[in-house]
Amino acid sequence: MTQAFSELSLAEPLARAIAEMGFSAMTPIQAQAIPVVLQGRDVMGAAQTGTGKTAAFSLPLLQRMLKHENASTSPARHPVRALVLLPTRELADQVAQQIALYAKHTQLRSTVVFGGMDMKPQTAELKKGVEILVATPGRLLDHIEAKNCVLNQVEYVVLDEADRMLDIGFLPDLQRILSYLPKTRTTLLFSATFSPEIKRLAGSYLQDPVTIEVARSNATASTIEQRFFRVDEDDKRQALKQLLREKGVKQAFVFLNSKLGCARMARALERDGLNAVALHGDKSQDERLKALDAFKKGEVDLLICTDVAARGLDIKDVPAVFNLDIPFNAEDYVHRIGRTGRAGASGIAISFVTGRDVKQLAEIEKLIGKKAEVESLLLESDQRRFGGAPARQNDGQRLWSDPQARAEVRSERPTRVRAPRASSDPFFDQPYQPALASDAKPEWEGKAQPARGLSPFIKSKRKVAALFRPAAAPAPASAAESSTEAAS
DNA sequence: AAAAAAC
Structure with missing residues (x-):
């Protein structure tokens, strides 16, 4: 049933490049999407992470560009014929490198433009003429407006990580770029995640599209083992180090939700003697590329990153992904853990869950x-407090299943001074007692804004609003509690 | 509670 690339009768230069790269059998998304793209149809393609989506669109696209030569093949005039857009600079770089490899034996030229780098070398490349342009949106608009490239002869547009490209943060730039392109063209959208809303929106950018879904949209790759551990915020670094040791994991992506958090975590881990480097949007592009390169080469063990690294990055044989924070979007969870378990390899994804993540975890489950x-x-520090011998049960994976032992150890632990929580922690805490009855009217209703002159502890208007908002029903807390008790 | 993408 699995098909070989050789059955496609691709042009010789492409077939040769594929063979040199050691590819023979197609993945399901490749087997299904390539023939359809070869027909020149618009495509919306969904397949799990790490199953070769880049080849699924670039190979047929190159094949078509070879077969349907533009009239103007004189070296003097090379309009951009294919445009590939991506949501991060590193991903643009990676996809451009991959396309260059596929196109190696053809006359087709490609280049990549993205921000954070000098405009001049990019401009020079564009002026020489390229048929395939890979780009991130902001820098591409810069080049368009500087008239460094002309896009009025683009025949093919690819939105990779299409759901991200169509989300609200990118949409304005994307629409402006599309306004420079011919109306008649082939449009290809690819991602591992498509929400129903994005699917609908995507439809308006496609003409008579063929939808290809290998497995259900948003499905995680079956090659990834997913684990979730209840870990307090303050214990996350210790828990990470312990799990790395227990699982025998050397190299891993470690995701956090904020740039500052990444910087701090990377520094702290380095102080602990681990080989970690941070990757996030506050670093210079030079640092970003260096960090990723070192990780790729195996010179760095832990890549401490924001969601800048959540999508698409294809690094061979990284055995593990840690979510030190639960991502804000459930989709990002799917992409993050997809950095491991690629191309049929196995991988483990470990996520740390705190009390405030319960709602988001439910979104992910859905x-x-x-x-x-x-x-x-x-935690090992708790084991020591508990009396020397590890209280570990079974294989160390399900470490601590006796609730009573758990309570005892907790009482042994140093008391930490913490700000009171705004909502309940269904795992350990007392149920939340709302300060106001749920039908209470804000006492400032109809009066002037209460923001000034309140307690000095209330700093933002938002927090004030939260205080006066009717309390949420406490029902989900008890449900979550009973299910986790059953699980442990 | 954020990140990403242009200077």
């Missing part, structure tokens, strides 16, 4: 269609 079983984790 999206991936799988129950997230949250396990307890006995």
Whole structure:
């Protein structure tokens, strides 16, 4: 049933490049999408992470460009015929490199433009003429407006990570770029995640599209083992180090939700003697590329990153992904863990869950269609306090399943001074007692803004609003509690 | 509670 690239009768230069890269069998998304793109149809393609989507669109696109030569093949005039757009600079770089490899034996030329780098070398490349242009949106608009490239002869547009490209942060730039392109063209959208809303929106950019879904949209790759551990915010670094040791993991992506958090975590881990480097949008592009390169080469063990690295990055044989924070979007969870378990390899994805992540975890469960079983984790520091011998049970994976032992150890732990929580922690805490009855009217209703002159502890208007908002029903808390108890 | 993408 699996088909070989050789059955496609691709042009010789492409077939040769594929063979040199050691590819023979097509993945399901490739087997399904390539013939359709070869027909010149618009495509919306969904397939799990790490299953070769880049080849699925670039190979047929190159083939068509070779077969349907533009009239103007004189070296003097090379209009951009294919445009590939991506949401991060590193991903643009990676995809451009891959396309260059596929096109190696053809006359087709390609280049990549993205921000954070000098405009001049990019401009020079564009002026020489390229048929295939890979880009991030902002820098491409710069080049368009500087008239460094002309896009009025573009025949093919690819939005890779299409759901991200169509989200609200990118949409204005994207629409402006599309306004420079001919109306008659082939448009290809690819991603591992498509929400129903994005699917609908995407439809308006496509003409009579063929939808290709290998497995259900938003599905996680079956090659990834997913684990969830209940870990306090302050214990995350210790828990990470412990799990790296227990699982025998050397190299891993470590995701956090904020740039500052990444910088701090990377520094702290380095102080602890680990080989970690941060990757996030506050670093210079030079640092970003260097960090990624070092990680790729295996010179760095831990890549401490924001969602800048969540999508698309294809690094061979990274065995593990850690989510030190649960991502804001459930989709990003799917992409993050997709950095491991690629091309049929196996991988483990470990996510740390705190009390405030419960709602987001439910979103993730809904999206991936799988129950997230949250396990307890006995920290080594707690084991020592508990009396020398490790209280570890079974294979060390389900470390601590006795609730009573858990309570005892907790009482042994140093008391930390913490700000009171705004909402309940269904894992450990007392149920939340709302300060106001749910039907209470804000006492300032109809009066002037209360923001000034309140308690000095209330700093933002937002927090004030939260105080006066009717309390949420406490029902989900007890449900979450009973299910995690059952799990542990 | 954020990040990404242009200077």
